[in-house]
Amino acid sequence: MSLPDKTGVYGGGRMGAGIAHALLVAGADVVVVETDPEAAAKARTRIDANLARSVERGITATGVLSVTTDAADLSGAGLVIEAVPEIPGLKASVLASIELAARDAVIASNTSSLSIDGLAAGLAAAERFVGLHFFNPVPASALVEVVVGKATAAAVVAQAQEWVGDLGKSAITVADSPGFASSRLGVAIALEAMRMLEEGVATAEDIDTAMTLGYRHPVGPLRTTDLVGLDVRLDIADHLEHELGPRFAPPQLLRDKVEAGELGRKSGKGFYTW
Ligand SMILES: NC(=O)c1ccc[n+]([C@@H]2O[C@H](COP(=O)([O-])OP(=O)(O)OC[C@H]3O[C@@H](n4cnc5c(N)ncnc54)[C@H](O)[C@@H]3O)[C@@H](O)[C@H]2O)c1
Numbered sequence: 001m002s003l004p005d006k007t008g009v010y011g012g013g014r015m016g017a018g019i020a021h022a023l024l025v026a027g028a029d030v031v032v033v034e035t036d037p038e039a040a041a042k043a044r045t046r047i048d049a050n051l052a053r054s055v056e057r058g059i060t061a062t063g064v065l066s067v068t069t070d071a072a073d074l075s076g077a078g079l080v081i082e083a084v085p086e087i088p089g090l091k092a093s094v095l096a097s098i099e100l101a102a103r104d105a106v107i108a109s110n111t112s113s114l115s116i117d118g119l120a121a122g123l124a125a126a127e128r129f130v131g132l133h134f135f136n137p138v139p140a141s142a143l144v145e146v147v148v149g150k151a152t153a154a155a156v157v158a159q160a161q162e163w164v165g166d167l168g169k170s171a172i173t174v175a176d177s178p179g180f181a182s183s184r185l186g187v188a189i190a191l192e193a194m195r196m197l198e199e200g201v202a203t204a205e206d207i208d209t210a211m212t213l214g215y216r217h218p219v220g221p222l223r224t225t226d227l228v229g230l231d232v233r234l235d236i237a238d239h240l241e242h243e244l245g246p247r248f249a250p251p252q253l254l255r256d257k258v259e260a261g262e263l264g265r266k267s268g269k270g271f272y273t274w
Contacts, residue, residue: 002159003028003166004078008102010094012043012067015110016083018138021050022167024063031074032067040067050139074101079163081132083110092122099123106156108132112183113239116149116176126151130160133180145180146173178243179236186224187236187248193221194251197271204271222271226264234258 005028009020012032020030024047032047034040044067051061066073074080080098084090091109098107107129109119120126131147144164148157157173164171174181193207201207208220225233234255240248257263257270264270 008074008077008080010082011084017046024061027062029064071097071101077102081108127153190221198253226270
């Protein structure tokens with residue numbers, strides 16, 4: 001295993017806790033940085049719960065966890081992954097403090113939609129900055145997108161790919177571009193499925209079954225949209241339309257449903273009733 005002995009995760013929420021868990025199970029020590037003692041305690045509880053579930057499945061973590069509110073504790077880490085909320089200004093300031101605290105670390109962002117080049121613009125050491133896009137829930141997902149910025153050093157890309165393998169996951173390597181590979185493809189299929197529903201081509205169930213039985217997708221595109229949240233997918237489609245053009249224009253049906261509060265599973269109704 002080539003993972004650094006000491007790693008850091010900045011932000012111990014849903015994704016950060018999952019990433020910390022993956023690192024601990026792979027044998028790396030992890031320092032999780034949170035905003036305040038209350039958030040730090042919550043992060044520890046989340047990670048401990050993930051670890052307890054692993055133990056039930058016979059997987060023991062050999063890495064040591066520490067949770068802190070002081071970014072200086074990242075000193076000496078070889079890899080620090082940022083997983084704070086998707087707010088550009090917040091990410092920029094967090095990345096700058098990682099750069100200061102962990103002077104030799106590879107710095108990664110788990111952003112799902114922001115440009116890696118945009119985030120790199122504020123860094124002095126942009127060559128050691130890369131996107132590592134994990135999926136939710138982290139323990140159950142096999143994929144990590146390694147997102148390569150214009151300034152990312154080739155050695156950093158190679159190192160990141162190897163580390164993803166150390167975490168027991170598969171890396172795909174994607175140039176920094178809107179929606180990377182996964183969101184762009186996933187949203188493209190979902191928007192076409194919505195247009196088909198709008199045009200009365202088939203029912204939601206039959207459109208989903210076209211993909212589950214026809215293409216072995218585990219879940220159809222409309223059900224996936226219900227699980228992700230229609231509002232979340234509308235935001236991504238708006239962003240991709242802005243960046244990539246009208247082929248990502250959200251169908252009126254999606255706008256109408258979001259307007260009506262039909263957001264998918266979380267609101268009880270989306271393309272399906274939950
Ligand atoms: N949730 C998903 O399905 C998913 C999937 C892939 C990528 N992402 C990306 O991962 C990132 C995190 O998302 P999440 O769902 O885990 O969010 P979350 O809200 O669950 O967690 C964010 C955590 O960051 C902490 N935080 C906020 N400001 C901080 C600061 N200044 N210093 C330290 N900690 C701070 C919060 O206390 C919180 O615990 C986002 O960029 C998101 O786009 C999310």
